[in-house]
Each structure stands twice: as C-alpha cells, then as structure tokens.
Amino acid sequence: MTTDSTSGRSAETLFLALKEMRRARTRFALLSAAVGLLVFLILFQQSLLDGLVTQFIGAIRAQDAQVLVLSRDAKGDLEGSRVSLDDLATVGAVDGVSDFGRLNVGGYTISTDTSRADADPKLRLLDASVWGYDLGGLGGPKTLVDGVRPTQPNEILAPTDFEDKGLRLGSTVRIEPGDIELTIVGRTKDLVYGVRPALFMSWETVARAAAARNPDAAEIAPTAFVLQPGPGVSPKTLVERVNAAVPNVQALTRGDAADNAPVVASVSTTFSTIINLLRFVVLLTCGLFFLILTAQKTSTLTVLRAMGAKSSTLVEALLIQVVMVVVAGSVLACMLQALVSIPLKSVGVTLDFASALATTGVVLVLALVGTALGAIRRIVKIDPVAATGLQGASS
C-alpha cells in the first residue's frame, strides 16, 4: 500500500516535471544548450590537458628506468639538463642501484619516405625528439606494441601514433642534415616528447647525428642518467640516496620527472583554474535559470500548495528537471567533443566516456547546489495561505 502510494507520487512528480518541460521547450532547450556548451568546454579542456601532458612527457613515462638523474639547475626540464659523465660512476655506485645508464635527449629534424613525397616543401621535413641510450641497457621503452627492440645502430623505435607521417614498422627515417638513414624495427604507444614524436636509438647514432648537424660541436653529453633500484629498494628511497650522495644533480622518480616537468606543472595549473571558473559558471547559470523559473510560477506553485501538493513533491519535480537538463546538456557536450576530436586527435583530444561521466556527475552536483541555493529555498518558503490573497494563478 505504502509502495503503491510512493510510486504513485513519483509518477505524479515526473509527470509534472515533464509536462512543464514539454510546454516550455525553448527555454529548457536553451538551458540544456548552455549547460551542454559548458560541459563541452570542461570536457574539451580536460582532454586537452591530458593530451597535452602526454604530448609533453609521454616518452618519460614510456621509458623503463624508474629513476632519472638530471642536473640540479635544469629544474626538472629534461632537455635543459646536462650531467657530467664524470658523475656516472658515482651515481652508479650509490647503494641500492641495480643498473644504470646514460640518456641523451634533443630536438632534431627528420624526414620519412612519406614526408619526402609531400607536395608542400614545408611538410617534407618533420620535428622529432631523439633519445639516445645504450642499446640493451636502461633507457629504452618499457613495452612494445609491435616489432622488436633495436640491436644495431641503424635501428630505431618509433611511436605508433604517427603512421600518417610515415613512421611505420619497417619504414626508413632520415635524420637531417647528414643523410643518416635508420629503420623502424619496433613501435610503442605515447612515445612523444615536447609535442614531437620521440625516436629511441643508440647513443652512437645520436652522436653521429649531432656531429652531422654541427661539425664544430663537442661530443654529446648525457642529459640524464637512468637508474633502476635493486630488490627491496623503492624508487623514492633511491632518489633520496642519490640526492644525498651526489651534489649538483636532482634525482627524480619516473612519475615525478613526468608530472613535475616545468611545462606540465604550469599547464596543469592554468587549465585547472579555467575549469574551476567554468564549474562556477555552471552553478550560477543553473541557479539563475531555475530561480527565475520558480519566481515566474510562484503563484501557480502557491495554488498547488493550497490544493494539498507537498513542498517535497514540487522540489522533486524541480530536481528531476535539473537532472534532465544536465543529462541532455552532457549528451550534447559528448557529441560536440566527439566532433572536435576528429581534427584534434593528434594533440590528444578524445572523447573519454569515463571522464565525461565524472564531469556530468560534478556538473549535476553543482547544478543541484545552484538550484538549492535559489529555487528550492523559494519553493520551501511558499505559504499556501497566501493563495487566498491571489487574484489568479498565472503561468
């Protein structure tokens, strides 16, 4: 009996909410569009942030060393770091190091069979981040998507995400200038650094490329040392030991080297500020809309209250409308996000349903808070007795 009356009341509430939405299609469509655009802006910026972060430091996460040692004055910027080879033995001798190696990271110009055939001369050359390590040692990618690891100086590893630029398994890459031809023997995902594809190759090959580009230059120096902690030693412990034992270097766990890279920190702060401001706009917009809506129909609501409708029924109808507006807006936002992800996939903009669901949840909570602060308070305050003083209910 109780269940019947509860479900009857719920159906009544739902009917009330839907009826009003059907009658005022334009205004609810406008609000859904506004919420949709806001959710889209949030989704777009979140995915742009995730994509940019991967584009900036994907290769750091993808390489296999758990600890990286940079020069202290580089302040976490791998390309700005330069460590002395004289320190390699000292770092390698720190208690808890099971394996160590050297890494050189730098920006180079490359061409592929595909790029060289491009009609536009500007597109015949490509930017790449070149990572030199001792083949067979630390510093290479953790896993491969296809192919094998390089064993020869003319073999390299490339990312999987640049097939359209000619970075395919078995294809040839030329480092410019110098005509150093290399074959892609293996590929892995998210192998990008500084918004450029990262190519992993032997230390000797990088040295040859550097000399070909600038014959006046001295031999290349490591930008970082890479370390692996031994059994029972955590990366964090090893970091502390290296920082205590070797002056002028900064040891970082792989995660910290990626997450605390200067560009990542500043980009994350900026995007977080923008996203929080947008959330605040959601709260204000929804609060404003439902407050005005409630103000407009106060007399009708007063009559309904006088006829026996409970405040909770009216509030529930309002909450159903909030949920429906946010859901409709989120669906619109997902469609927009799917659309923009087509041209912007290369910078990491994608439609991630888990993130969309989480954002919808946050926006729903904010919309409910906004509504609660204005419209719900107003409904709860309605005095049914006031209906006797009304000249007529207006819609």
Next chain:
Amino acid sequence: MRIALRELRRRPGRFGVATAALAVLALLLLFLGGLLDGLTAGSTGAVRAQERDGFVLSTSARDSFFRSRVTPEVRARVEAVPGVSQVSGFGLTFGSAKIDGTDTDVGVAGYETGSSVLPSPPAPGEAYADERLEQAGVKVGGSVQLGPATPIKIVGFVKDTRYLQNSLLWVNLDTWRSTTRQIRPESTVGDEIVQALTFDVARGSNITNVTAAIDAATGGATSTLSSDDAVNATPGVASQNSVFTLIIVTTLLVAALVVSLFFAFLTLERVPIYGVLKAIGSSSRQLFLGVLVQSMVVSIIAFAIGLAVVAPLAISAPSGLPFALSANRIFITIGGLGSAAILGGLVSLRRVIKIDPAAAIGGGT
C-alpha cells in the same frame, strides 16, 4: 529605453545573478586573453625586439634557431641578393644561472645590429639583460654566470626581449660563441658561424620577393621568413593561438546563451507590461531596444567587474605567470562580450514582436 534604464536603476538585484554569471565569464575571457598574450609575448620577444624585416635559417632547422647553422658562404650569398640590406648574425643558447640563490632559466642571445629596443651590441663579456632579470635581482654593474661560463657583466636592461619564456642576456656574437662553448659544448659553433641571419628589405623591394630570392640564391639551403612568419614559427605559438581562440570563442557562445536565457525569461515575465506599453503607443522596436540596452548594460557592468578582478593580476603578475593584459585585448573582450549580449538579446526579439496589445489588456497573453 528610459524605462529599461530606470528598471536597471530601481531593481538592480533582479539582474544580479545574470551579471554575476557574465562577470565570471568576462573574468575567464580576460584571463584567457591575458594568458595568451603573455605567453605569446614571452615566447616571441627576442624576434620582435630585433625589428628586422626577415630571418634566414637553414632549411633542415625547421624554423628552429637551435637547430639552425648558417655558414659564412651562405651569408655571402644572402648579402648578394638584390633588395637585401644590412645582413646581421644571430645566435641563441639556453642555460641556467643562479640569481639571488635561485636557479633561473637564462638564455644568451648574440646579435650584431641594434634596434629601438636593443642598443648596439655591448663590448665582449658584457650584456644587456631582459628587465625580468632585474625583477629577479640582477643589477647594472653586477654579473650573471651561466653554469661554468665566464660571468657576464650587466650594462643595462631591455624590455620585452624574452624567448620561449626565458629571459635573455643580449651579447655580441663572440661572447655568445664563447658562452655557448662553455655551457653547451654540443652546440658550439665555429668562428663566423651563426644560427640565423637577420636582414632588412631595401626601399622599393618587397619582402615576399626578397625571401624567395634568398632561398633561390642559396639553392634551397635556407628557409627565409618574414618577421611576422618568424614570430608565428616560434615553437608552440601557432598551436597556442588556435587552442586559446577555440576556448575563447566557445566561452563567448556560453556568454551569449546566458544573456539570451536571462532576457528570454525577463521578456516572458514582462509580456503583460509590454502589452500595456504597446497599447499606449510603444512600438516593438522601442521595447526591443530596451531589452538590448539592458543586456548591453549588464554586459558592461559584468565586464567592469571582470576587469577589476583581473587588473591587479595584470599590474603585478607573479614572475612565473605569463600574463599580459593589453588595451587591444580589453577592446577585443568588450567587443566580443557586447556582441554576445546583442546576440543573446536578439532571442527575445520574436517574442516582443508577437505580443498582442489587445490580448494583454484583456488579461491574457
């Protein structure tokens, strides 16, 4: 229009929430715009400060100074191209210096020709420093040491000359070469070699023809850019611009929707009053103008609030935050917000026109 303004004066609270929502959007627009301008200025200052008509880099450098290398032979060919005047060398190296006990990103820029921003190159071992370094604690007469390099004596400060957010020390080419050799041995260049050439276009010649002529004269070994192209070729500037512009345009769309939403409701609420006003002779045009005036006033107030919040940030932005609010950006933002307000107000037009005065007087709508 008078009624519209009077309503705004007498019942400001009614417009409060819409103004608050728009103020947050205005704040967001100004913040995004200022950030974009700050990032662009901090990335491209070194190119703009030289005030040259064009830049010549090696083709394989893909418009990156750091990967470019121009030999004296190439320079001679560029100098011989008709329409090219005053060819100079340019080189750039990034490093780090301890300033007031803090590791600071500092670059060294070698140049040959001064401009209204840059005095003529200083003596060997001396530098003009970017003003940001003055804020960091560098003083005229003091010196800055990059890594193991010989300290460079500061002889003055220059404004807006940074590159990729790094403050630069402007030195002559020999000092740049020797400093590079000490801090970046792998980037060392030989005597007479530079990373890029800068040039002016002689009177009567045009930059497009001259850039093509230079690349033809060097047999495709160079990629010559106009000054504007060199600014846009700075790493990250083009993608930064497109991403921020997309976010700004979408934010303006949201602002237009907020305005339209608010005034659509307000118009709905006023239908009976508008009916009466129409019955006593007001035209739809007059009533709609009133809505537009209110939407514009709300937008202007919201913009003023946004500006008041952002202005302190523009005046004293923390050195780590690349933020620069220009007059141009302020005009663009107020123009955008004004357009959004007009667009939003237009949504109410149809409803205002449809109001039937007879029905309004009869008590129905």
